[in-house]
Amino acid sequence: MADTMLVRALKGKPKALNLCNKKLDKVPKIIGKLDCVLHLQLRGNKLNTLPMELSHLFQLQILNLGNNEFEELPEVLEYLTMLEKLHLFNNKLKTLAPKVLTNLRNLTFLNLNSNNLKTFPPEICRLSSLQHLSVDSNQLTELPVEICALLRLEEFHVANNQLTSLPLEFGFLVNLEKLYLQKNKIRELPESLGKCYKLRTVDIAANELRIFPTELSALPLKELHCEENPLLQHIPVHSVQEEEVLSLKEIGARYIMKELKDRWSYLRKAIRHYPQIKEMLAQSSKCAVCGESFLNTWLECVRFVDAREDLKLNNLSGLIPVRALLCSYRCFNSSGHDYYGVAFP
Secondary structure: OHHHHHHHHHHHOOOEEEOOOOOOOOOOHHHHHOOOOOEEEOOOOOOOOOOHHHHHOOOOOEEEOOOOOOOOOOHHHHHOOOOOEEEOOOOOOOOOOHHHHHHOOOOOEEEOOOOOOOOOOHHHHHOOOOOEEEOOOOOOOOOOHHHHHOOOOOEEEOOOOOOOOOOHHHHHOOOOOEEEOOOOOOOOOOHHHHHOOOOOEEEOOOOOOOOEOOOHHHOOOOEEEOOOOOOOOOOOOOOOOOOOOOOHHHHHHHHHHHHOOOOOOHHHHHHHHOHHHHHHHOOOEEOOOOOOEEOOOOEEEEEEEEOOOOOOOOOOOOEEEEEEEEOOHHHHHOOOOOOEEOOOO
16 A cells, blocks of 8 residues: 555655555655655554665655654664754653764754653764754753763653653753653752753653752743642751861862952963863852852742742742752851851751
């Protein structure tokens, strides 16, 4: 049946070809003669491989391979360099071949939902044009740091996996607008999330989150879904303060960072000769009370913000716990702030 359809198609030079739900276990090699096709639908068959003749479809822009039986990316995909949209949902993929990913530089949309993926290869960063990535319902336990190099990514779906965290460099995704993380095991969101200045939708429902990053209120959020998380509650309890003892490294780092604010300080010139120290100081935080920099988290606190008044969210009401970092008990004990110490049961 498929051969007959393709022979007929040869006469018409179609831009789109639909071979969905034809019970195909292989694609006829004659398909390689249809080099005029821009949109190829092969969804809902029994395919686990593709013929190399498909590489002759050098103009192909959209390819739907969903609902098939692929266990790995077909090698021929690396030759489809004009491909913009690729659907591979509901297959049996366990890995993604780096060689294939390397050549799909025009790909803007990739749907890998409902497969058996446990991780991404570092070469995922080669998909430099990618705007929409969906990997819902896989077995991902972590995301490689290279995924943060997808600088054009606007929408990221990674729901219903086994993630416990996101890369610390997640803030490099500066064009990200929608992030879907529901039904994972995420305990903490990276502080760099506050650098995703275009982020409008975050779904972190049904995870293990207790507190949000410090710069949550700086995001232009329109929707935040955080139900079914063990979020910190605004229930004050009595606590005992431990003696404040700073390490020599911390004392030195605080002194240097204070000196670097002085434009006439000798340290501003000297620091350029110590790149390792500069790198270390780049990981510092600012005290939410006094604004001074410090190296290691001394006191983790929480501030409860109103979802509607402070975050301007229409889909959520009530108080949201947001992390705040303080440099000392002196700041914590000072008056005029609304930060609370975090008590874990």
